[in-house]
Amino acid sequence: MTPNDRFAELWGDYLEGDLDAAGRAELLALLNGDKSLRAQAVDLFQLHRLLGFAHQDGAESGEAFVRSVAAQLPAGDEEFVETVMNRLPVPAIDRRRFVVRTIAALAFGLMVGVFVTSAAWVYATPRQPAPPGDVVLLDEGFESSPAPEPTGIPTHPHRWAGDFSELVGENQQVRPATGRRMFRFLRGDYQDKPNAVGSYVSDAYYLLDVRPYRAELDDGGALVQLSAGFNAASFPAHEKYQSSVSLYALDAETATNGSTRLDNTLQNDSLAFSRANRLLLDRQPETWQRLAGELRLPPGTDFVLVRIGVAHVTAAQRRSDFPGHYLDDVRMVLSRRTPMP
Amino acid sequence: MPDVHNDRLPDHVIARARTGDRSAFEEIVRRYQRRIRSWLATHCPPGGDVDEVAQRTFLAVYTRLDEYQDGTNFDAWVFTIARFQLMTEVTALRRQADYHSRFASDLISRELERRVEQPDELTEDRLRHLASCLECVPERDRQVLDWRYRENVPVQEMAARSGRSTAAVKKLLWVLRLKIRDCIDAKLAAEGGLT
CATH class of the missing domain: 2.60.120.260 (Galactose-binding domain-like)
Known part of the structure; x- marks a missing residue:
């Protein structure tokens, strides 16, 4: 298994919330030693977040957010x-x-x-x-x-x-x-x-x-x-x-x-x-x-x-x-x- | 929810919000929430609550509206506040004693921080291309993405639903993410937005 394959496994587990302590240590060692892996990890993290946002995005979610902000507005002095x-x-x-x-x-x-x-x-x-x-x-x-x-x-x-x-x-x-x-x-x-x-x-x-x-x-x-x-x-x-x-x-x-x-x-x-x-x-x-x-x-x-x-x-x-x-x-x-x- | 990418906010809306008109302020939130939340989603480090930072951003906009100088760039002003709120969140997370061990993310967090200086529009462009790239994903695979990102179904349950092994579902998600990332990058490059 190449370092890239192992990175794919570990980072996939990380994004799914399945990474244990040993895996975290191994992942950290991989990321520490390879700048391109770090960039790839962040690329995929950002995409992961964007996928989450896109799947929740819509008029309903937007209006719910507007309401949640409005409910927290401070009143007057x-x-x-x-x-x-x-x-x-x-x-x-x-x-x-x-x-x-x-x-x-x-x-x-x-x-x-x-x-x-x-x-x-x-x-x-x-x-x-x-x-x-x-x-x-x-x-x-x-x-x-x-x-x-x-x-x-x-x-x-x-x-x-x-x-x-x-x-x-x-x-x-x-x-x-x-x-x-x-x-x-x-x-x-x-x-x-x-x-x-x-x-x-x-x-x-x-x-x-x-x-x-x-x-x-x-x-x-x-x-x-x-x-x-x-x-x-x-x-x-x-x-x-x-x-x-x-x-x-x-x-x-x-x-x-x-x-x-x-x-x-x-x-x-x-x-x-x-x-x-x-x-x-x-x-x-x-x-x-x-x-x-x-x-x-x-x-x-x-x-x-x-x-x-x-x-x-x-x-x-x-x-x-x-x-x-x-x-x-x-x-x-x-x-x-x-x-x- | 209107897409207001190129739709400038009328000055009178800002003026009304400044006088305490809540409906005018809601209009501001309505116009900016998608851009701010998607930008924060892609820049907030692991463990951060994106919508909470977004809410704090808009509350700061509300309380600091008097500081906004008419005629200047309101978009840039709002994003500057979002950046400050994000930095506050990053600092708070770093101060958590067990943050590093829980998220293994200091390296990731620093790389994300570096990307905060990229143009705000890049996130919107990525979001726009993401929609068209998703249309190219086969229906069966899109269902898996839907389970993962719309319903937050655990991997084990996705495996049971799809008749695959857990490892196969993880692998599929990985491959799909790579394909979508490459698709978005190709579209950005074609527009001259990614070098």
Whole structure:
């Protein structure tokens, strides 16, 4: 066998990820001693990468990339200020003080509204009980909920809807985080979804009517905090899945007139929104991971739309089905944070 | 996805993006993503995450749009940012203690680094010729390339699917890569793009 033949074997194994330590040492010795082999190795490495790119290339992959960049764009400076302010410790208050403070703050409520946009932060910690005085808006264990509707973003409150999903009991060695049932993500699309091809994110939505709390919202000091548990059945080590939670503050007309169902309008038409993601799901079905996000509600908020999703992370694995991804123990509280001066 | 090789980005799109118009910025990403991602795919060393570097490139473009001087070459400006992001990735990879032993790639990485200075258009030309060279590959062999590069099927499974031995599949992939490389080089040489 000539050195070139041996190089072909070793470099082929390298590109296939099959090269062991002994092979690596042998390959290195070959490459060290021969400049033309190094050039050939790099030629073939570049071609290998280009073949990978060409086979994944297309409108669908390009648009997915555009969306992935758009989702990471930083918000304005005010979000940074808001995030910093949100991290300052503020004691919880009871509901009576909540209302009193609201009245006191009315004088500068409008000004606060100008500054308040959104804030999101991520953590993966055990669930904490709501402090006294907070209002629990949603405490969902999917025990008695009706089946989620595969109809996209809901325009009626207090029901789960979104992409194809189902409620199940223990499944694929995943036990519900609480009770006997949990939510299972099935697909990245829903019935009659326009442009369904290329959907690689499966979303669940819940619309909440917060108008009963209007008096407590209108100085911009109200805050909703959302926390959700995620789990996945064991999946191949090379795959990556990401979870996300988003919150949108909407006025009544936007929430119910169907406009939120149009592509790319939700962020633009919201009074404020926040998104928390980057929690990569582990491959341990026995543990649940929690992800949380929060949103300060601007004056004029009538509804809060909750969006919870899982996504295929890498371009190579993106597809619309989800083989075993679960959601449980979703909780949202309305609390109070001092309005920003 | 439009092929925008020779389509200059209108100044007003840049101006709108600079004011924070996200849809204008998405237009910029849409126009450049294919060129940047394919260029990074062929220059990012083993172990690097190409799409992550591409995302960081565009985020840097977004945050530094104010630094772009109107009337200068926006393509070159974007590629300069991509080069810097790639160098950052290369440095980060080299700093990983076990990088060399995991990827055996320091020599490869340095050769790739040298090629970063080649014209950006060369990658686009290679990509263009790759498409026509693939059309010359027999259907049965194209299926193997499809399994490997579209579906990421392991070699062992490709062997089972095709009724070949694992060694035969590896050999076939090797031969196909050589043929495609030679085909692309011949087309580039015919255009005067490869000396």
